[in-house]
Amino acid sequence: NNNLQSYNQQNNNPIQNIPQVGNLFFNNQQSSYGAPNKPSYNNNNIPTTFTNNMPNNFNNMMTAMNGMNTVIGTPQGTVMGTSFNEPDVVVDPRLVPNNNIPDVDEGLIPDTSVAERLRLMRMKNKKTRMSSGLQGPKIQQCEEKLTQLIGDIFIGNEMVPDVIDKPPLYPLDLTYRTVRTFPGMRVTAETTRYKPMVHWPAEEGALYTLVVSNLDINTRRNRTLSEFWHWFVANIPGDSVDDGEVIFDLLFPLVLPEGNGDHRFGYFVMKQPRALDYRAEGGPTDSCSPQMSNGRGPRRSTMDFMKKYGLELTAASFLIIDSDPTSLEIACKWQKCMGGQVFVRNIDCL
Numbered sequence: 001n002n003n004l005q006s007y008n009q010q011n012n013n014p015i016q017n018i019p020q021v022g023n024l025f026f027n028n029q030q031s032s033y034g035a036p037n038k039p040s041y042n043n044n045n046i047p048t049t050f051t052n053n054m055p056n057n058f059n060n061m062m063t064a065m066n067g068m069n070t071v072i073g074t075p076q077g078t079v080m081g082t083s084f085n086e087p088d089v090v091v092d093p094r095l096v097p098n099n100n101i102p103d104v105d106e107g108l109i110p111d112t113s114v115a116e117r118l119r120l121m122r123m124k125n126k127k128t129r130m131s132s133g134l135q136g137p138k139i140q141q142c143e144e145k146l147t148q149l150i151g152d153i154f155i156g157n158e159m160v161p162d163v164i165d166k167p168p169l170y171p172l173d174l175t176y177r178t179v180r181t182f183p184g185m186r187v188t189a190e191t192t193r194y195k196p197m198v199h200w201p202a203e204e205g206a207l208y209t210l211v212v213s214n215l216d217i218n219t220r221r222n223r224t225l226s227e228f229w230h231w232f233v234a235n236i237p238g239d240s241v242d243d244g245e246v247i248f249d250l251l252f253p254l255v256l257p258e259g260n261g262d263h264r265f266g267y268f269v270m271k272q273p274r275a276l277d278y279r280a281e282g283g284p285t286d287s288c289s290p291q292m293s294n295g296r297g298p299r300r301s302t303m304d305f306m307k308k309y310g311l312e313l314t315a316a317s318f319l320i321i322d323s324d325p326t327s328l329e330i331a332c333k334w335q336k337c338m339g340g341q342v343f344v345r346n347i348d349c350l
Contacts, residue, residue, distance in 0.1 A: 146171075153183045159318055162223075163215055163266060164303055168316035172267050173199040183317045189326040192265075192319065193252040200269050200315035202238040207272040209234045209311060210241060214253065215318070216263040217298055228297035230265070234278050239269075247278050248296055249287040251334075253319070254327035256347075261322035268302055270311035281305075288337035 151167040154160045160167055174181045175197045181187065202208065212231035216223055230251040236244035255263045282295020306313060321327075332349035 150183060154316075154318075157184055157264065157318065157320075159215075159264070159266070163227075163264075164268070164306075164313060164316070166313070168269075168313045170201055170315040172269055172315040172317040173197075174267055174317045174319075181317065181319060184320065186320045186322075188324050189252065189254050189321060189330060190324065192321065193326060193330065195250055196267075198241060198267065198269070199239050202314075203271070204238070206238070207275055208236040208239070208244075208314065209270045209272055209276070209278075209309075210236060210244070211266075211268045211270070211302060211305070212250075212253075213266045213268070213300065213302055214263060214297075215266050218256075220262055220264065225298035227266075227300045227302060229300055230296070232278075232281070232283065232296075235272070235275050245278075247281060247283040248285045249292075251287055251292070251296075252330055253321055254330040255321050255323040256327065256331060263321050265319050265321055266302065267317045267319075268313065269315040270306055271314045273310050276309055288333075290337075290339050292334070292337055 147167075147169075150171050151160075154164075154167040171183055176187075176191055176194050179187070179191055198210065200208075210231065210233045211229060213227040213229045215227055217225040217228050229248055230253060232248035233241055233244040233246050253263075253265045255261055285294050285296065286292055305311070328347060328349075331347055335347070335349055
């Protein structure tokens with residue numbers, strides 16, 4: 001207090017009084033963690049005279065800072081109603097919050113140019129947001145490359161044009177328990193004998209149709225019986241499949257022994273123009289009864305279905321599944337559900 005009073009009276013050499021400002025807060029100039037020339041932040045080191053006279057001391061300190069910055073000669077500002085001048089040398093800009101500045105370690109930038117660099121950074125970020133609509137050009141390039149990659153995968157596996165006219169807008173986020181898949185991934189029927197989790201970029205207020213189809217009956221080279229639909233859900237609000245209308249209940253994918261394997265199973269999400277009535281497509285069909293195959297196929301076509309109802313392919317994926325013991329187990333269960341009807345020839349069910 002005496003030092004500040006002396007400064008207020010003389011007001012002729014504020015620089016020599018700068019060290020006294022720190023003495024208002026700390027008795028110990030040595031850091032509690034051992035670094036030199038750093039004040040201790042232990043509350044026990046705060047003088048009782050400061051605690052008892054905090055408002056007065058704070059005002060005196062701000063006055064001293066005002067005088068100090070006047071000598072340095074930088075633009076003027078205010079903090080908590082007290083006028084002060086922002087110094088050219090910013091010791092720690094993080095003390096002045098600004099939501100428009102990204103997290104930057106100002107210690108890596110020379111002190112003499114911190115203020116100018118931060119100002120340029122603000123201007124650059126503002127221009128980027130204005131020009132890109134909240135997404136930078138790098139993000140847009142990545143999205144374009146992803147779309148091209150997905151298209152190449154669908155074309156390379158003859159999904160386009162054999163099954164659909166063009167690649168989807170987005171890859172379908174398709175997960176079986178802990179297995180997160182990607183288009184063209186090879187899996188077994190053991191992996192897919194569960195209800196999958198599916199997600200896609202849904203538009204607010206839009207309705208969608210989901211179809212899961214065996215694309216290669218009997219074989220990939222002889223698709224005369226394709227397709228057979230394993231799952232059909234309609235009028236899905238957003239990507240909430242559980243809130244949609246089930247037309248065909250889920251049948252787990254399988255590849256029958258008489259085929260040559262490598263069956264493609266397609267997962268298609270299509271945006272509807274409005275709420276649709278699919279009664280003409282058969283169903284509702286369950287997953288275990290003599291009527292479990294009604295309407296599912298063979299000789300269904302996802303491509304013709306989309307054209308018939310004016311559907312837009314939003315997201316899709318496909319998996320490649322070969323015959324394995326689990327497929328045989330699933331086929332035998334189907335036989336039993338159908339009450340002894342001949343569903344698959346030449347299979348040995350216990």
